[in-house]
Each structure stands twice: as C-alpha cells, then as structure tokens.
Amino acid sequence: MCDDKSVKSCKCNKRFNDSIGHEIKVLNQVLQRKLIYSAKDKGVDKLTLMHGWIIAYLYDHCDEDVYQKDIENAFSIARSTVTSILKLMEKKNYITRESVESDARLKKLVLTETGIELHYKIENMITKNETLLDSLLTKEEKKQFLFLINKILSGLENAN
Numbered sequence: 001m002c003d004d005k006s007v008k009s010c011k012c013n014k015r016f017n018d019s020i021g022h023e024i025k026v027l028n029q030v031l032q033r034k035l036i037y038s039a040k041d042k043g044v045d046k047l048t049l050m051h052g053w054i055i056a057y058l059y060d061h062c063d064e065d066v067y068q069k070d071i072e073n074a075f076s077i078a079r080s081t082v083t084s085i086l087k088l089m090e091k092k093n094y095i096t097r098e099s100v101e102s103d104a105r106l107k108k109l110v111l112t113e114t115g116i117e118l119h120y121k122i123e124n125m126i127t128k129n130e131t132l133l134d135s136l137l138t139k140e141e142k143k144q145f146l147f148l149i150n151k152i153l154s155g156l157e158n159a160n
Contacts, residue, residue, distance in 0.1 A: 020152070031129070038125045044118060050075070051089055052122045058095065058111050059119045065100065065108040094118060 035049055044052075057074055058066055072082050086109065089095045094115035097107035111119065137145060 035125060035129060038129065039122075042121050042125060044121050048085075050077075050085055051092075051094065052118075052126075054085065054089065055094060055111065055115050055119050056122055056126065058109055059116065059123075062111070067106060067108055071109070089115075 032049055035052075039049075039052070053075065054071055057071065061070075068079070068082055068086060071077070071086070072079055075082075077085075086095065086097070090097065092114075093112050096110050096112055098110050100106045100108055134142065
C-alpha cells in the first residue's frame with residue numbers, strides 16, 4: 001500500500017474510485033454473473049450470453065433478413081469473432097445460414113426450432129432481469145442513465 005510517509009516518490013492514484021470505465025466493467029460483470037446464474041437455473045447453462053443475445057436479436061428481427069454484418073454492427077463485435085460465434089451456434093443447431101436469391105454470396109441467419117425454444121427461455125430471464133433493473137431506478141433516472149450511456153457510446157465510437 002502506498003502512503004506518502006513510507007514512500008517519498010509515491011504519487012498515489014486512486015484511479016478506480018471515480019473511474020467510469022471501471023464502474024461500467026464492474027456493472028457488466030455483475031449483470032453477466034446474474035444472467036449466467038439465471039440461465040443455469042433455467043437449464044440453459046450450455047448457452048453463452050452472447051449466443052443468447054444473438055438469438056434474441058434474430059427473434060426480434062424474424063420479419064427481415066439478418067446477415068452476419070448486422071450482428072457485427074448490432075453488438076459492435078469484430079467480424080472474426082462473429083464468424084466463430086455463428087459457426088458454434090450452427091454446430092449447436094441454434095441457427096442455419098440460408099442462401100439469398102438476390103446474391104448467392106450472402107447467407108441470411110435463421111433461427112432453428114431449437115433456437116426458438118431457447119429464445120423463450122432466454123426472453124423470460126431477460127424480462128426478469130430488466131424488471132429488476134427498472135425497479136432500482138425512477139423513470140427519470142432510467143432516462144438519464146440511458147442518455148448518458150448513449151452519449152458515452154457515441155463519443156467513444158466517434159473518437160480517434
């Protein structure tokens with residue numbers, strides 16, 4: 001531990017006390033831990049959180065063609081990472097990739113019956129979690145929180 005009496009050159013930096021990045025990381029970890037526990041409780045412990053979010057995204061966009069690029073953009077994930085995730089999701093029979101008439105190079109992502117069944121379990125978990133989060137903030141606090149998160153996200157995406 002650093003204190004000025006024992007180390008003359010010490011310049012203590014309490015970086016984590018008021019660090020936005022640190023607090024966001026901690027919040028993310030707590031949310032992930034809570035969702036993982038909830039998933040195990042529902043019998044979907046072999047599902048990664050990212051698989052769950054992608055399944056939910058595909059379900060929510062079932063009335064339109066969704067491609068790998070859409071997943072990359074929706075979740076701000078690198079192409080190589082999405083490729084790996086989608087390959088594993090195909091292997092687990094959560095999704096299929098289907099050719100598109102207009103462009104043979106494109107493959108749209110489609111949920112399988114297994115993926116749809118999983119979606120219903122996941123949706124219940126997400127709804128419970130969102131209800132808990134909503135109960136912790138007033139409507140005005142939630143509005144302000146979402147505004148600030150979007151402001152930070154936009155600033156980071158536009159920064160050099």
